[in-house]
Amino acid sequence: MRIALIAHDSKKDLMVKLATAYEPILAEHKLYATGTTGKRIMAETDLKITRMKSGPLGGDQQIGALISENNLDMVIFLRDPLTAQPHEPDVNALIRLSDVYEIPLATNIGTAEMLLRGLKAGFLDWRDMIGAMKERPINL
Ligand SMILES: O=C(CO)COP(=O)(O)O
Numbered sequence: 817m818r819i820a821l822i823a824h825d826s827k828k829d830l831m832v833k834l835a836t837a838y839e840p841i842l843a844e845h846k847l848y849a850t851g852t853t854g855k856r857i858m859a860e861t862d863l864k865i866t867r868m869k870s871g872p873l874g875g876d877q878q879i880g881a882l883i884s885e886n887n888l889d890m891v892i893f894l895r896d897p898l899t900a901q902p903h904e905p906d907v908n909a910l911i912r913l914s915d916v917y918e919i920p921l922a923t924n925i926g927t928a929e930m931l932l933r934g935l936k937a938g939f940l941d942w943r944d945m946i947g948a949m950k951e952r953p954i955n956l
Pocket residue numbers: 822823824825849850851852853854869870871872875876907
């Protein structure tokens with residue numbers, strides 16, 4: 817599976833803890849992240865990550881582009897709901913595209929753990945079928 821990891825600044829420590837706790841599961845998958853999130857995770861774990869630009873500089877949009885091209889299967893986006901972001905439209909666009917393309921999306925640690933455990937248990941295997949299809953299942 818192809819998984820995107822994104823965290824706003826106040827959630828980056830939490831993201832590193834999540835990535836550390838679930839490193840054996842995450843290590844089996846292809847990982848993407850926005851710039852600073854990816855840098856932190858790679859500095860503090862042995863995970864290999866393809867880093868996009870930093871979120872405020874277009875990284876959220878790059879992740880959104882991966883979604884729109886059927887190149888992502890899951891998004892873990894630990895958002896800060898209490899701080900205004902300069903790139904709020906990009907944040908909303910990423911969340912919107914996840915819904916447009918039915919990509920499993922966690923926006924907090926509780927759901928993130930459920931998704932990662934579900935991934936391990938095979939609950940997301942349906943994504944492999946979609947990945948194997950030449951045409952998208954929905955006409956978008
Ligand atoms: O801003 C972000 C998500 O909206 C995250 O970007 P960074 O990982 O570069 O901090």
